[in-house]
Amino acid sequence: MNATAPNLYPSGPPPQPLLPSWRPLTHRKSRKAAARKRSAxxxxxxxxxxxxxxxxxxxxxxxxxxxxxxxxxxxxxxxxxxxxxxxxxxxxxxxxxxxxxxxxxxxxxxxxxxxxxxxxLNQYQAAAADAAPEPGVCACHAGQQGPCQNQLIDKNGHPICEKHYAQAKKAREQATFxxxxxxxxxxxxxxxxxxxxxxxxxxxxxxxxxxxxxxxxxxxxxxxxxxxxxxxxxxxxxxxxxxxxxxxxxxxxxxxxxxxxxxxxxxxxxxxxxxxxxxxxxxxxxxxxxxxxxxx
Structure with missing residues (x-):
């Protein structure tokens, strides 16, 4: 005898649980930054x-x-x-x-x-320029010859001195005022x-x-x-x-x-x-x- 399976969902299948709406990381960061400002x-x-x-x-x-x-x-x-x-x-x-x-x-x-x-003529800009290392020189050796022992890879795929990179970044950020x-x-x-x-x-x-x-x-x-x-x-x-x-x-x-x-x-x-x-x-x-x- 063929038995018909009971209809467990007379009103249709149950609604599927909603998945969290993940937003791009940059958007979440901007929301967090805005929240910090409002809190401040x-x-x-x-x-x-x-x-x-x-x-x-x-x-x-x-x-x-x-x-x-x-x-x-x-x-x-x-x-x-x-x-x-x-x-x-x-x-x-x-x-x-x-x-x-x-x-x-x-x-x-x-x-x-x-x-x-x-x-x-900005005094802070001049101080930053004086602190900036000479381009292409390995800061680890302070002008001496020899390969850099602490290298990073820049966005163009070229090796750069890690200490040189840190000094250059600090120099760029120095002239805030x-x-x-x-x-x-x-x-x-x-x-x-x-x-x-x-x-x-x-x-x-x-x-x-x-x-x-x-x-x-x-x-x-x-x-x-x-x-x-x-x-x-x-x-x-x-x-x-x-x-x-x-x-x-x-x-x-x-x-x-x-x-x-x-x-x-x-x-x-x-x-x-x-x-x-x-x-x-x-x-x-x-x-x-x-x-x-x-x-x-």
């Missing part, structure tokens, strides 16, 4: 109440007291060169947030367009207000608005901030952006001796350990530092 922004917004209250009280008082100085500086700037009295550029501050960063204009009106023509000695774009009144840090005073408006704090890590131009997205240095963006900070008072007047790595390390140190008490100490050290000849 969330943590950075928790500014101590005492710090914010002090910022508002101090900046409002100083702006009111220095109003006559503001008018005098504005007049001198207008008499020397054409263009607006105030200058702003977009900077990246706390939690990678972008904002307008205000200063008294100390350069020619076309200074941004002339930046490419003076980049060869831009500092130009005797910048020809600076006006005469601009040089004076830079050396006395008067050009920084309009940033008190940024402090009053909450874009910045009196003490913190300097907000960076976009082209510099985009180079500091690694876990090692992104920590600096957890701290408030500030007018003055730890590295400014650590080696004020010795800017030519401070490497980009030292600046980044001091920024990370401040972000890790900042407090209202330490902010007051930095502020007290800032006023004597303003008397130093070299502007940093």
């Amino acid at each position: 922004a969330t943590r950075a917004l928790r500014m101590p109440l005492a710090k914010r209250a002090f910022d508002i009280l101090f900046s409002a008082t100083v702006l009111l007291v220095l109003l006559p100085l503001f008018l005098l500086v504005a007049l001198l700037i207008k008499l020397e060169s054409k263009g607006p009295v105030l200058y702003y550029s977009y900077r990246v501050g706390t939690g990678y947030r972008k904002f307008r960063f205000w200063k008294f204009r100390s350069m020619r009106q076309d200074a941004d367009q002339l930046l490419a023509s003076v980049k060869n 831009i500092k130009i000695a005797n910048d020809p774009r600076i006006t005469r009144i601009g040089l004076f207000i830079r050396n006395t840090s008067i050009d920084e005073l309009p940033q008190l408006f940024n402090v009053l608005r909450g874009d910045m704090s009196l003490v913190g890590n300097r907000p960076l131009p976009l082209y510099e901030a985009e180079k500091l997205t690694t876990d090692q240095f992104a920590t600096r963006f957890l701290a408030p952006a500030g007018i003055t900070g730890l590295w400014q008072v650590s080696k004020r007047g010795k800017g030519g001796d401070m490497s980009a790595e030292e600046r980044k390390a001091l920024d990370v140190e401040y972000a890790t350990n900042y407090s209202f008490r330490k902010d007051i100490q930095i502020l007290l050290r800032t006023f004597p530092a303003l008397l130093q000849k070299e502007n940093v």
